[in-house]
Amino acid sequence: MTEANGTRRDPEAVSRFVEHFAAQLVEAGLPRMPARVFAALLASDSGALTSAELSEQLRISPAAVSGAVRYLAQVHMLSREREPGSRRERYRVHSDQWYESLTNREAILKRWEDALREGVTGLGADTPAGRRLAETLAFFEFVEREIAALMERWRVHREKTFGGT
Amino acid sequence: MTEANGTRRDPEAVSRFVEHFAAQLVEAGLPRMPARVFAALLASDSGALTSAELSEQLRISPAAVSGAVRYLAQVHMLSREREPGSRRERYRVHSDQWYESLTNREAILKRWEDALREGVTGLGADTPAGRRLAETLAFFEFVEREIAALMERWRVHREKTFGGT
DNA sequence: CGCTTCTTTCAGAAATTTGTGAAGTTAATG
DNA sequence: CATTAACTTCACAAATTTCTGAAAGAAGCG
Numbered sequence: 001m002t003e004a005n006g007t008r009r010d011p012e013a014v015s016r017f018v019e020h021f022a023a024q025l026v027e028a029g030l031p032r033m034p035a036r037v038f039a040a041l042l043a044s045d046s047g048a049l050t051s052a053e054l055s056e057q058l059r060i061s062p063a064a065v066s067g068a069v070r071y072l073a074q075v076h077m078l079s080r081e082r083e084p085g086s087r088r089e090r091y092r093v094h095s096d097q098w099y100e101s102l103t104n105r106e107a108i109l110k111r112w113e114d115a116l117r118e119g120v121t122g123l124g125a126d127t128p129a130g131r132r133l134a135e136t137l138a139f140f141e142f143v144e145r146e147i148a149a150l151m152e153r154w155r156v157h158r159e160k161t162f163g164g165t
Numbered sequence: 166m167t168e169a170n171g172t173r174r175d176p177e178a179v180s181r182f183v184e185h186f187a188a189q190l191v192e193a194g195l196p197r198m199p200a201r202v203f204a205a206l207l208a209s210d211s212g213a214l215t216s217a218e219l220s221e222q223l224r225i226s227p228a229a230v231s232g233a234v235r236y237l238a239q240v241h242m243l244s245r246e247r248e249p250g251s252r253r254e255r256y257r258v259h260s261d262q263w264y265e266s267l268t269n270r271e272a273i274l275k276r277w278e279d280a281l282r283e284g285v286t287g288l289g290a291d292t293p294a295g296r297r298l299a300e301t302l303a304f305f306e307f308v309e310r311e312i313a314a315l316m317e318r319w320r321v322h323r324e325k326t327f328g329g330t
Numbered sequence: 331c332g333c334t335t336c337t338t339t340c341a342g343a344a345a346t347t348t349g350t351g352a353a354g355t356t357a358a359t360g
Numbered sequence: 361c362a363t364t365a366a367c368t369t370c371a372c373a374a375a376t377t378t379c380t381g382a383a384a385g386a387a388g389c390g
Contacts, residue, residue: 047297099301118182124174154304154311
């Protein structure tokens with residue numbers, strides 16, 4: 001039996017999770033530092049850490065934290081908040097917000113669709129290649145519509161399972 | 166009015182699409198050569214090209230084609246077929262198979278789930294961090310289940326819209 | 331408004347990734 | 361079974377990316 005939860009949390013266990021989960025994110029295409037910063041936030045009790053805390057916990061320079069945070073904010077995987085009465089900043093994951101951003105590949109999907117539409121026009125909608133592109137386009141349009149519905153179902157499911165805000 | 170479709174297809178238009186679409190794929194995380202090879206296949210009338218054709222059309226070395234093809238085959242975005250009575254190989258996109266592979270990030274999802282499960286155990290299911298990880302885990306499990314249903318609906322929709330095999 | 335505390339930007343060193351030519355391997359054909 | 365066509369592997373040069381320390385830039389506080 002590991003030490004129970006009244007005690008201080010085990011930095012070893014935290015680090016193990018952070019590095020392991022970050023590695024999976026990296027494999028899925030996220031750059032290394034953003035992945036590690038994000039995993040560290042996920043594994044924090046408050047869901048928010050300061051730059052200094054991240055820098056120390058991950059053994060990386062403040063510059064690296066800055067870069068990683070900028071990246072993550074851009075893709076909406078965290079939000080920055082200013083600690084009132086301090087120039088310290090706090091970076092937070094909103095439990096739900098962040099994984100919704102995972103399905104919000106909308107921007108990407110849109111650009112794919114644009115490229116495909118141009119392809120259909122350029123190659124001719126009546127050519128075999130044109131038809132292939134058109135079908136692919138239809139698939140992405142379908143997925144885009146479905147994702148919205150899926151997230152709605154998730155919110156219901158989540159409410160039932162976890163309650164809360 | 167561009168030249169109609171009885172005539173030879175316009176290599177300019179093809180190249181424009183290939184490079185543009187490939188660029189979007191790259192932005193989404195696919196390595197450059199696999200992206201270009203894949204786009205070229207998508208834009209081909211037969212849906213299949215030989216190594217030599219790809220090498221010429223994209224102005225890349227046979228080695229680059231080989232590498233790209235290996236990558237794409239690994240992630241199930243194309244299949245290789247041997248042309249009977251020739252040592253030439255042919256690389257093909259199956260219109261539907263390939264984008265199903267897009268939603269088949271199953272392997273990735275599974276590994277994420279594993280890492281999260283370990284995290285919940287390691288940090289304690291009764292800690293705030295543990296609860297956050299558990300909720301994230303639940304989300305991925307939910308998505309995994311939903312994706313299957315989504316693809317089923319797509320197949321029905323596709324049948325209605327495009328008919329065919 | 332000057333001092334202090336954070337954060338960001340920037341130039342560059344180090345590591346990684348990418349694509350090539352050349353050599354090596356496999357398999358059809360005479 | 362030798363030849364040749366096609367694909368693959370490998371070592372390396374070039375390009376790109378990543379992280380850092382140092383300097384610059386905000387923002388609270390006296």
